[in-house]
Amino acid sequence: MVKTVFASIIAVAATIFLSIGAAAGATVQHFNLNTPEQCFYKLDYKYCVVSAGEETAVQTASGTFSAAVNASDSWVFSQNATILASGTDSIQEHVLYANDFTILKEGGIHQTSTFFDGTTTCTAGMDIHATGLNLYTGTGHFQYTNFTFVCV
Numbered sequence: 001m002v003k004t005v006f007a008s009i010i011a012v013a014a015t016i017f018l019s020i021g022a023a024a025g026a027t028v029q030h031f032n033l034n035t036p037e038q039c040f041y042k043l044d045y046k047y048c049v050v051s052a053g054e055e056t057a058v059q060t061a062s063g064t065f066s067a068a069v070n071a072s073d074s075w076v077f078s079q080n081a082t083i084l085a086s087g088t089d090s091i092q093e094h095v096l097y098a099n100d101f102t103i104l105k106e107g108g109i110h111q112t113s114t115f116f117d118g119t120t121t122c123t124a125g126m127d128i129h130a131t132g133l134n135l136y137t138g139t140g141h142f143q144y145t146n147f148t149f150v151c152v
Contacts (some may be wrong), residue, residue: 024032024104033071049075053091063099068092104133104140122151 033053040047041100060066068093071089075081095107108129115122133140 026059028056028058031057031070044080047075049073050076059142064105065097065099065101066095068094083118085115085117087113089113102135104130104135105130107133120151122149124149 001115026092033051035049035051035056037048037050038065043090051073052054053069055067055069055071057065057067070092072088075086077085089111090113091109091111093109096105097103098105106129107124110128111126113124127144127146129143131141131143
């Protein structure tokens with residue numbers, strides 16, 4: 001779940017920087033978030049992950065900026081070819097910023113992660129929605145912040 005939240009933050013940051021140069025009233029921009037399987041090794045351990053998704057972004061004629069991210073990933077953690085854990089993550093995020101990026105007019109993050117360690121399956125979820133967040137003053141309104149974590 002943490003890596004999904006971190007990926008979400010990175011996606012929002014990338015969205016802001018990519019949009020700064022966009023002309024007002026520009027067409028919708030699409031950013032491919034697909035990656036081939038990538039594996040990382042340390043001693044006898046191996047972590048592999050693959051992801052799929054897309055980000056769309058547009059700046060309106062009035063200057064407001066809207067973006068959405070839909071992405072998922074699958075991962076496996078193993079030692080000496082024995083799978084120790086595996087999981088999946090899914091995230092949907094949407095934002096609407098004022099024309100100067102100081103106010104998040106509306107935003108939401110909806111995320112689910114599931115992982116299996118060989119004996120237990122756990123699911124973590126996050127569902128957050130906010131309006132009117134002023135990034136300078138820290139004021140605004142969270143309509144809901146739901147977090148769940150269940151293992152069976």
